[in-house]
Amino acid sequence: MHPHTTDLPRPAGTAAPVLSGRGLAKRYGDQHALAGVDIDVRAGDAVAIVGPSGSGKTTLLHVLAGIVRADAGAIHLGGTRIDQLGETRRSELRRTEFGFVFQSGMLVAELTAEENAALPLLLGGASRRAALTAAREWLDRLGLRGKERRRPGELSGGEAQRVAIARSLAHRPKVIFADEPTGALDSRTGRDTMGALLAAAAETGAAVLVVTHDRELADSVPSRVAIRDGRIDTVGAAA
Secondary structure (H helix, E strand, O other), rough: OOOOOOOOOOOOOOOOOOOEEEEEEEEOOOOEHHHHHOOOOOOOOEEEEEEOOOOHHHHHHHOOOOOOOOOEEEEEEEEEEEEOOOOOHHHHHHOOOOOEOOOOOOOOOOOOOOHHHHHHHHHOOOOOHHHHHHHHHHHHOOOOOOOOOOOOHHHHHHHHHHHHHHHOOOOOOEEEEEOOOOOOOOHHHHHHHHHHHHHHHHHHHHHHEEOOOHHHHEEEEEEEEEEEEEEEEEEEOOE
């Protein structure tokens, strides 16, 4: 196995990657945040990206999601190269093809749970009725029936993160990016929340990329990529 790729052993005939990066490099001043990373993610994959603080794991997530531009390398979504797209088109991809779950949830305080979950659909042009219907379905699946009209300040931390998960799934993205999604939660709530994310993503076939420093959380994700000094150090199944 090449030491800098996520090419895990797979059955013959495995589908092509839904998201791939080749030779990804990013510098901040004199520091290499990424120093030539190759990564392949297929539909249904769930991958934990782990490594010490400053290793480049969050930069890798942001580069793959089109939030940050790499200095070198190429990123393909399906068969389409996306790293060279303009900001407008990349923003559109983030609304339609990607889902996001962040440590703080990043919910809009003035909106209800169902409105927060419906945001990507509303921004994508869906009717309010269709968007809220899809949002309610995911909130229901995630155990939040009866709390659709509550605002973030009226929810527990775990409930708020489940709203964020519903938001990441309502538009049925190809890839979900989760950056320390349980970092602000206690360990039990974090485990439950991560389990809910993985189970819900599995229903849609979405790939999940999770950045975490939590070893227990990483062990709950089927595959793992360890990154150090901007390079992929090890690749394999979770312990």
